[in-house]
Structures are given as structure tokens and as C-alpha cells.
Amino acid sequence: MDIPVVENVLKLNDEVASINRKTLTQAGVYTVDLIGSPGSGKTSLLEATFKQIGQKARIGVLVGDLTTARDATRISKWCPDVVQINTGKGCHLDANQVRQGLDRLKLEELDILVIENVGNLICPVGFDLGQNSKVGLFSIAEGDDKPAKHPYIVQEAELLLLNKMDLLPHVTFDMDIFKEDITRINPTVKLLEVCATNGWINEWCDWLLAKAGK
Amino acid sequence: MHEFSLATSLLDLVRANCPDDEVLESITIEAGPMRGIEPQAMQWAWEAATNDTDLHGVKFELIQQPWTLHCPDCQTTFEADDMFTDCDCGCSRTSPVDCDNLRLVRLTVKDHANELV
Numbered sequence: 001m002d003i004p005v006v007e008n009v010l011k012l013n014d015e016v017a018s019i020n021r022k023t024l025t026q027a028g029v030y031t032v033d034l035i036g037s038p039g040s041g042k043t044s045l046l047e048a049t050f051k052q053i054g055q056k057a058r059i060g061v062l063v064g065d066l067t068t069a070r071d072a073t074r075i076s077k078w079c080p081d082v083v084q085i086n087t088g089k090g091c092h093l094d095a096n097q098v099r100q101g102l103d104r105l106k107l108e109e110l111d112i113l114v115i116e117n118v119g120n121l122i123c124p125v126g127f128d129l130g131q132n133s134k135v136g137l138f139s140i141a142e143g144d145d146k147p148a149k150h151p152y153i154v155q156e157a158e159l160l161l162l163n164k165m166d167l168l169p170h171v172t173f174d175m176d177i178f179k180e181d182i183t184r185i186n187p188t189v190k191l192l193e194v195c196a197t198n199g200w201i202n203e204w205c206d207w208l209l210a211k212a213g214k
Numbered sequence: 215m216h217e218f219s220l221a222t223s224l225l226d227l228v229r230a231n232c233p234d235d236e237v238l239e240s241i242t243i244e245a246g247p248m249r250g251i252e253p254q255a256m257q258w259a260w261e262a263a264t265n266d267t268d269l270h271g272v273k274f275e276l277i278q279q280p281w282t283l284h285c286p287d288c289q290t291t292f293e294a295d296d297m298f299t300d301c302d303c304g305c306s307r308t309s310p311v312d313c314d315n316l317r318l319v320r321l322t323v324k325d326h327a328n329e330l331v
């Protein structure tokens with residue numbers, strides 16, 4: 001005998017995410033879930049962001065990492081408000097892990113929270129954490145076909161960043177294909193070109209400050 | 215491996231939706247193509263997650279949905295096997311819509327046919 005049901009598989013996660021969203025909104029914190037492949041430059045982008053606008057806005061960071069504390073150590077040079085979340089075997093952060101991370105931050109003192117998700121372009125996308133927006137980070141070194149192969153982040157993101165622009169002359173990368181695929185999947189998403197290691201991230205910083213009302 | 219965490223999330227949801235006095239035989243979930251779920255990995259994950267639990271032996275069925283694409287020119291919505299499929303009207307700016315479903319849609323429980331009424 002069949003019993004029909006219609007239940008979102010991630011219902012429990014989404015409920016905790018709503019609580020996170022409420023907590024963060026009440027504390028006046030603008031929250032970004034930063035999603036990108038391993039090595040696309042998520043931590044480098046954060047380091048450059050602190051260098052550039054660390055004085056203008058108070059930014060906290062939650063870092064998801066499989067087993068190490070290396071990213072948290074890198075970021076702690078710039079910011080006292082960094083919390084490391086080890087996901088063990090988990091390939092993404094879930095709302096409950098973020099909930100526990102939030103308990104360790106002084107949210108009232110923050111303007112912005114960036115959650116560096118585990119390096120992965122698929123799994124993290126489907127898990128709501130309670131963020132205001134998802135930002136997808138691609139890089140030149142990964143190749144121009146990544147949006148087509150990972151459409152979920154393209155569709156869900158409010159902003160996409162293309163990092164390592166300094167490598168463009170050295171790599172086969174068709175910018176037209178990259179952009180056409182993105183537009184086809186998500187005609188309204190914004191795309192900014194950046195270079196984290198050269199500090200060429202002005203547009204990203206402006207976007208972030210505007211979102212946080214700074 | 216997100217299949218395993220999906221399987222774990224499913225356990226609670228299945229328990230919450232299955233009436234206490236029924237014997238569960240199988241569950242069915244529906245997944246949109248955006249979710250990138252690998253059927254074999256999902257099958258293994260379900261078996262691993264239910265092993266040593268009250269749900270051990272419950273079968274798992276995955277219904278993979280096709281892409282649903284919307285055409286901005288003629289406003290039709292159609293299904294396709296490939297995300298980049300042009301519309302019949304010739305438009306090549308079709309975009310995916312509602313392709314990220316992930317739902318528990320059915321519980322199949324043991325029939326009561328042979329029981330006395």
C-alpha cells in the first residue's frame with residue numbers, strides 16, 4: 001500500500017537555517033555563504049578583503065574545513081572573529097554546524113559574516129545555512145566549462161566571482177563561453193572579475209559594503 | 215559525499231511520516247537534475263545509513279526528474295534531457311526552472327489484505 005507524502009528531504013536543515021537567518025538579521029549582520037572549488041581562492045579572497053576594507057566594516061568568518069585549521073589560522077592574522085568548523089567527512093556545512101559556530105561569535109559587534117564553505121561546487125549549494133546570499137567563486141585555472149558543469153551554484157548565487165584573472169594570458173580559457181553559459185543558466189546573476197592575490201577586488205568590496213549598508 | 219548526509223536526513227523524515235502501526239517496505243524520493251545525485255552512490259548511502267537501525271532492509275527508490283526549461287520568448291515550459299536545449303520556437307536562451315526538487319514522495323507499507331477485518 002502506498003502512502004503519498006510530499007516532504008522536502010532537507011526540511012530539518014532548512015528549519016535550523018531559518019533560525020540562523022533570524023538570529024543574524026536581528027543582530028544586523030549581512031551574511032554571505034562563499035562557495036567555490038578547492039583552491040579557487042576563497043581564503044585568499046578573504047585575506048585580501050580584510051586588507052582592503054577591514055577598517056570600514058567589522059567582518060566575522062566561519063570557516064568550514066574537512067580536517068585542518070589552516071584557513072582559520074591564515075584568517076586569524078587579520079581578524080579576531082574567526083571560527084573554525086571541522087566537518088570531518090562531510091563535504092559541506094549544514095545549518096546546525098553554523099548554528100553552533102554562531103554561538104561562538106559576538107554577532108552584535110559584526111557588520112558582515114562570511115561563511116567559507118568546504119571547497120566543493122555541488123554539495124554545499126543545496127544546504128541553506130541562513131545566509132542572505134550565496135556567492136559562487138570560480139577561477140581561471142579551473143577552466144571555462146565549470147558553470148555548465150556546475151549549474152546549481154550559478155542558479156542559486158546572487159553574485160559570481162571569477163578569480164585569478166592574472167592567469168588569463170597563461171591558460172586556455174574562453175571568456176565568451178564562460179559568460180554565455182552563466183547567462184543561459186541564470187540571466188540575472190551578477191559576475192565580477194577579481195584577482196585575490198593582487199588585491200584587485202574593488203568591485204567585490206563595494207558590493208559587500210553596499211549589501212551591509214556601510 | 216552529500217548522498218550520505220541526504221540519506222541521514224531522510225531517516226528522521228521517514229520516521230516522522232510513517233504511521234506507527236505500519237510495516238515500511240520502501241520509500242521513494244524525487245530529485246531534480248540540479249541536485250547532481252548519483253543513483254548508485256545514493257543507494258549505497260541509504261543502505262549504510264539504515265544499517266543497524268529500525269529501517270534496515272527498507273528499499274529505496276530514486277526518481278530522477280528531467281530538466282524543466284523555460285523559454286523567455288514564447289513563454290513555454292518544457293522538459294528535456296540536456297540543460298542546454300533550445301526551444302522549438304528557435305530561442306536559445308532557455309533557462310532551467312524548478313530543477314532542484316528533493317522530496318520524499320511516497321512510503322510503501324505492507325498490505326493488510328490478509329488480515330481479518
Ligand SMILES: Nc1nc2c(ncn2[C@@H]2O[C@H](COP(=O)(O)OP(=O)(O)OP(=O)(O)O)[C@@H](O)[C@H]2O)c(=O)[nH]1
Pocket residue numbers: 036037038039040041042043044045071118119120163164165166167194195196197198
Ligand atoms: N595567481 C593567482 N593565484 C591565486 C589567486 N587567488 C588565490 N590564488 C592561489 O590559489 C591557491 C589556493 O588559494 P586558497 O585561497 O587557499 O583557496 P581556497 O579556495 O581557500 O582553498 P580551499 O579552502 O582549500 O578549498 C593558493 O596558492 C593561492 O595563492 C589569484 O588571484 N591569482
Ligand SMILES: [Mg+2]
Pocket residue numbers: 042043044071116
Ligand atoms: Mg580556504
Ligand SMILES: [Zn+2]
Pocket residue numbers: 285286287288289290301302303304305
Ligand atoms: Zn520558445
